[in-house]
Amino acid sequence: MTASTSSEASDIDPAPTGRKSRLPPVSLAWFTWGLLAGIYFVGFFQRVAPAVMVDELMRDFSISATMLGNLSAIYFYTYAAMQIPSGLLADAVGPRRVATAAAVVAAAGTIVFAQAESLWMASLGRGLIGASVAVAFVACMKLAGHWFPANRFATVTGISLLIGNFGGILAGMPLSAAIDSVGWRTAMLVGAGVTLVLAAAVWLWVRDDPSERGYASHAHPEALNNATLSPRRSLKRVVSVRDTWLLFFAGGLSAAPVLTFAGLWGVPYLMQVQGLDRSDAAGFTTAMLLGFAFGGPLLGALSDRMGRRKLPYLAAALVQAAGWASFLFIDNLSANTLYLLFATIGFSAGGLIIGFAFSREVNHPGAAGTVGGVVNMAVLGFAAIQQSTLGWILDRNWHGERLHGAPVYDAAAYHAAFLWLAISALAAVVFIALTRETYCRLRFDTNR
Secondary structure, rough: OOOOOOOOOOOEEOOOEOOOOOOOOOHHHHHHHHHHHHHHHHHHHHHHHHHHOHHHHHHHHOOHHHHHHHHHHHHHHHHHHHHHHHHHHHHHHHHHHHHHHHHHHHHHHHHHOOOOHHHHHHHHHHHHHHHHHHHHHHHHHHHHHHOOOOHHHHHHHHHHHHHHHHHHOOOOOHHHHHHHHHHHHHHHHHHHHHHHHHHHHHHHHOOOOHHHHOEOOOOOHHHHHHOOOHHHHHHHHHHOOOHHHHHHHHHHHHHHHHHHHHHHHHHHHHHHOOOOHHHHHHHHHHHHHHHHHHHHHHHHHHHHHHHHOOOHHHHHHHHHHHHHHHHHHOOOHHHHHHHHHHHHHHHHHOOHHHHHHHHHHOHHHHHHHHHHHHHHHHHHHHHHHHHHHHHHHHHHHOOEEEEEEEOOOHHHHHHHHHHHHHHHHHHHHHHHHHOOOOOOEEEOOOOO
């Protein structure tokens, strides 16, 4: 391929390549990719599980809202910290190896968390879980680039969000019922066992490229030729692209409000301020996660069909910002309206999936894992910051009331905390507005 003669990056429409001429069957591609996506399912389950065990964790470890926010956020901090290494590893050694190892470590971390008798042991377990499942989403994107055509990337990546959110839904009412039945520790140990089974399945079946099963690959030739782009050069190229940073902030600021509300503080708010029991409260946050789950693939597919990235991403971000503003400033919403509002917020937040396809297209195709890791680092890192920050705001506005040993916060405290969710969503709109459209085409300069 010749270098671009202008300052603008060249537009590429890669054709499927590989040692064989026949592309893999669609069913084989989905099954292979789906097994690895199962680890993302586990990771999302673990991500939001603390939301339905808030009282148990605060009571068992004798901690405040700030400390609980930190305990939950440990997952996000280690997840975010591992995003760039995960991307580099996925590019260098392939998603199958790193995903299998990650699932084994995740199971070990879950066991540590479930058996913890002190806050630091619980934090260690949560940290191990976050650091290990960090590879899942990046590995799914890397695998998708090899097993599916480029013009279906946003759709496939969106379906990974759907699968992940099913894990989040499992961590809602079903996990709440399990905790009521057998306790949170036993429920977590069962999750560890399932994760180990999944690790074995990924190792035995998943292959990094269709060529390993005798089929042609959908990957761009530059992505197949790993020797042309070292990990150091890959990272350097990714961070030097302006749109990478715009999409980094856009994705983090868009996802964090949903992950903060549905993942930790939504259930206690609905219980303490709205007077709901835990299962009913989890139902409302589940509506948000369901919207998030279906928003990813549907908005991703819409973006692929339109041949546009910026326009649908920007529109979704505007809807989400309006949704949070409505939640904060419209009083006396009915239960049905609140369900619909939460589902709409979640659905529009699913537009972040477009950002992953967007960021891939503005970077070198051989750095797909790296750019996925960089952008996804913001998604989880910003959520970690918000979870801890909102806990701190709640404690600052606490009046000393307790129920069964756990702190109780009033409506004003929650309103002060949740204001930052709307601000975050609005900031995402600004960053998306500053990006440059790719029209769903890979665009990179081979000389950089």
